[in-house]
Amino acid sequence: MRNPQLNDKGELQHLLTIEGLPRETLTHILDTATSFVGVTAREVKKVPLLRGKSVFNLFFENSTRTRTTFEIAAKRLSADVINLNIAVSSHTKGETLLDTVDNLSAMHADMFVVRHAESGAPHLIAGHVASHLHVVNAGDGRHAHPTQGLLDLYTIRHYKKDFTRLSVAIVGDILHSRVARSLIHALTVMGTPDVRVIGPMTLIPAGAEKLGVKVFYDLKQGLRDVDVVVMLRLQSERMRGALLPSAQEFFKYYGLTPERLALAKPDAIVMHPGPLNRGVEIDSAVADGSHAVILSQVTFGIAVRMAVMSILAGN
């Protein structure tokens, strides 16, 4: 089957998931992002690449942070950005997803950035729109959040250079996390030999080993000698049923404290996709400590999204 992200020439037309993308494509995106990091540090933080193009942020699910970073990225590429918070708009009046997309296409959109609570919604849109349009998945259900996976990859490469000798631990709510899925695919493609997922049994999907990761239910065991610790947010809004007794109990067993972090390598970095739940998955002393690179992730995230949008728009 043809990869739905690629055009007839095999170039990246949409970014829907990291799964199935070759290492060269990921490296190309990361290398391009490196150049954009320099742009965002200048006096004029803009380049004219997407001048005259219209980028529509279609957020069927609320996310201020991700929407803002996509908006900044598009504006720094000189695109016009239109934000639609559809969670409180036409969707509630009964318009279907594809009708919404058709209407916006008729307004001469060039790119859709889509966040949706249902896995697969960006795929559906990508398969529906005209061939000159581009779709970026900004997070769909439990499926994928490819730009987050790429910015995590960028951050790890920035601090650790070489993936082929790294141990990376992803900690917390793996079950509901599209961030974890995207990052696991990205790390695997880049040749990371040791990827671990750590969490309570109820928050680790059955068959997680098939993704090529080692599963740990004990945080202390799992953190031993890792180079990178990726803490996930405890997604309370996705919790249904009794998966966890309480946030306090989660912190007791899986919260990242300075003592537990000391089990990792001395130069380990701590990442978190945000927003932080201090005292739930991460202790403030770690979040604000010297190992944390959480705010660098935010800065790099804009450059990575600029890279993705400009590569797509050029294909």
Added chain:
Amino acid sequence: MTPVLPDPEALCAELVLQLKPQVTADTALVGIHTGGVWLAERLHAALGIALPLGVLDISFYRDDFDKTGLHPQIKPSQIPFEVNGRNIVLVDDVLYTGRTVRGAMNELFDYGRPASISLAVLIDRGGRELPVAAEYIGARLEVPSGRMLVLDRDENGKLRLKLDA
């Protein structure tokens, strides 16, 4: 007909002679990737320029992005000095349509407002599509349109010109 290609090392020495009288404490060199950076490194050392060398990759400023997309290998631009008020010499290997120079000027202005920008090139091959002219020229050369004239560097760092189909 294939033109005889001059030795870039000799042209580089020629450019040093032309530029030498113009260099002041406020002169800054900026090379355009890739060939222009190699050339600018040479000129920077030979002229003893005090300000650090700047490099530009103008991929984000190309006017054919809609046609050709993003270049697969972009290097970061680095302007490690204050642009405001500086006399900047842009350095490129081959001057042809002038579109690269336009992109480079646009990018430079996103760093600040220079006092002046001038242009030094190893080869001026004519064929301009924009009102762009170089002050410092190693040699003028007629190259059939459709052929690519590029600067190359071997493993010993020696420069040579190459004509691609």
